[in-house]
Amino acid sequence: MISPIRILLALTLLAPALFADELAEKIRIQNQNVVKAAAESLAGELPKRVDAHTRLIAIDPKGETLLYTFEIDAGPKSDEAVIAEGKERMGRNVTAGICATSRRFLESGITIAYRYVSAATGRELFRFDIDEKRCGYRK
Template identity: 40%
Template sequence: MQKIILLALTIIILNANTTTPIKNNLPRTVEPKAQAKADAQLRIQNKKIIKMVVAEIGKNLPQKIDNYTTFVSITDENLTLVSTYEINTGEKSDEKVRVEDQPRMQEFVVEGICRSSKRFLQADINITYVYKNKTTKVELFRFEVEANNCIDFWKE
């Protein structure tokens, strides 16, 4: 997983050319039309980056993460990277997994995304992790992360 994240960050850096997709580092203008045009250019650049990330990571899928989880797909939805995982829930019902595992996993997953994908998030590229039952393909839970979800983690 770390290799995938490293690859994605490398792609961002290599494709930055003379500008960087990180919004916080860009000079701002007070001219609304100029700012709107600059923001539109950033969105276009970020969409290209997302498509490249999806293509590169998708080449290595499916990928076993642990004894229960497999990373099965990555897609782009506008300015959001959507990673889908399947979980082997064994004998547990979908409802039991949602009740018992979702709160614990949410804390772990959101913190992991915040720490490993800071540059994406700062560039207004959101990240969503979807977890499905491996057998039934029913969605168990979804974690949608934006930059504002990570402020506390980035203060440390």
């Protein structure tokens, strides 16, 4: 027979883990709801011109990720040329911008993703998923 003291000790040791899992699940669900509400709120303004070559065409909730889809009209440039010329530069700029403007989202566990597609071919050119670790302010 297992003594009541051993049962109590086992429950005491397991309780923090059980509560942590329950809390993590509640946070995950809350983040999904925040992402969905943000996407719904912003989607009514679309499509929206960003600059001479770029339009924001969609904002979608994907679990705990808020996915922005941009369309690039690069004129006569091939998709390969756009990728070669822009991916690294765009990645730095997008990361810096999101880290500067979306800290509260990121620190709560939400990821912001920017996806760029070709206006000519519909092909995905590049995608940047930014979370709090990538911004360097993880606790």
